[in-house]
Amino acid sequence: MSDQLQQLGNPSSLHTHGRATRKTLEDAREAIAKKIDCLASEVIFTASGTEANNIALKGLFWNGKKTGKNVVVISSIEHHAILDPAHWIHTHEGAEVVQVPVTSDGVIDLDFLRTLVSDRGSEIAVISIMHSNNETGVLQPIQEIVAIAGDIPVHTDAVQSFTKTPLSYKKLGVTALTLSAHKIGGPLGIGALILRRAFEIPALLHGGGQEREIRSGTLNAPSIVAFATAVADSYDSKRVSDLRDSFIAGVKRLIPDAYINGEKSERLPGIVNVTFPGTQSDTLLLLLDGAHVSASTGSACSAGVHEASHVLLAMGHSEETAQSSLRFSFGATSTQSDVDFVLSVLPDVIIRGRAANK
């Protein structure tokens, strides 16, 4: 990335400097395409996963709207980067948004989707279901969703899954798929939309048409190159899931009434979502942070106030138990001694957390 930062050329310029930048940028595009199993021409670089989600959801909706399709189907556990654009499409474009519910194990209800498609398939402009959930790590049956969808375009937000679990754009059969660099150890502020070759959707940003006329703006070559570098990093999913399992075993031993959300489902190796009854997760976060352990609560509202996770609520949690839940993440650089350390501070944190919640 630092080499790239020294390069002067705009990749869209025709002179020598520009061509040099273009060469490394296209190398990066091919490396990313290879990893996600798509054509290089199917990679559209964006400034974030959020932007890619917006292009996909709004673009696919507008396409459908031309032929009178006014229904947008998402799941009840989507990231805000899908929930919020869906809400926008509803309020500004008059779309009907249908949320597919999930089971208590955190997997979307395929029967619900099947019935919805068979009853109202001709009205549906787009189906967008995430590949794996960012709070629980639970994997979603995208191939089955594509089979149910038939001709309806399917988008999947695969930000959380990329490089952590086998992921092939081709095999999934989706129309569009979202990636983000920072979730795989790359830089912040660079993402990509994988969109089927020669598939046209309206643009959100206009002015230069750099990326297939679907995304305009000077390409962020240094970040794109760094994105490709991160893709090449190895991720030993077996090692990470072993660490996770050792953590889960420790939690159950030390805090017998704690439970793992989505435990029965197939999950990403590095994410565990735990409910500690009788606590407030923002208190636990503060106490863990003080012990140099970074855990996370679902999401915060614009004022920074911790809110009950919509994902856990959708899985049947009460406000209270949803507010008692924390997400722990393990990465390629985590070690068993990290796990042991967290487990060594956890009991005291839970005792204090319970006392503060009285």
Next chain:
Amino acid sequence: MKLIAAMSGGVDSAVAAARAVEAGHEVIGVHLALAANPQKYRSGARGCCTIEDSHDARRAADVIGIPFYIWDMAEEFHDGVVEDFLAEYAAGRTPNPCLRCNEKIKFAAVLDRARAMGFDGVVTGHYARTEIGEKGKTLHRAVDHSKDQSYVLSVLTIEQIQGAIFPLGDTTKVDIRIEAEKRGLAVAQKPDSHDICFVPSGDNAGWLRDRLGSEVGPIVDQDGKKIGEHKGAYTYTIGQRKGLGLTVPTSDGSPRFVLKIEPVTNTVVVGAREDLAITTMRGERPVWCGPAVTDQVEQGFVQIRAHGAALPCTYYFDGTLLVATLEEPLLGLATGQAMVIYDGDRVVGSATISETE
């Protein structure tokens, strides 16, 4: 000590947190989200707990170099402060919500939570001092009398004062702003908050009318004779002269003042200026900030408004009510306000005024 610094996003609490760090304490910054639906921006000096304020607080914590979290106290604030404010007005009294907030939120909900989590106390940017002497840890006025906030802290019990740290009490506000500037805190010139934080429009009467309704009722003289109509008794305050809209003049042409508000009959009683005069006040639910007041009559001062004068008085506790008798009569005193007793600059205790004569 391990301390929680309550950071509003203003200059005072930012400097207070910085001073606590410098004094060698382990400090964590906490912004209290008190509004259920916060506004995006502050408008001038009004309101607080906007999203902008929480950003200012976070930025100050980052500059000081301490961890920062947001605690959601909106429910506690609504139940303990906003509802209390409405109920007091509905009962014809004039409450002070800042006092209630200190009593029920900052030095109760926050301090309790902090202690349960293993912290020793709460740091705030209030202008007040504490001293440790033969009476234990006691609460005192700030050096800067024009900014002194000991009045709104007079509801703290000895136990709460034990856990309260006020690093700004020895400095003037002017110097705090200069210090904030030197520390690189961007909030150095941020305007002070005034008014009631949960009434962002500043229109208290309108805010109350929206929530309590505006039932028209009679304005009567001291003989009970109706001489006008009001638009909701709680929008009046004792001693108010303007805005009564009375057309029947007094026999001698002298102005009339609000003497009494009777919520049960929705009546506002008006009368002559001299009828406002009171010399004795009694207060319920007393709180002692140091050694308890007894039935022994003592000499001291009483203050009845946040930035009012300290009035010479004698005081004692009759077993139920705190009683203060003034040397000079006072014009216009609303029940519901706090009477705060001082021994010099030491806060003796306080009570909520329930009777005057």
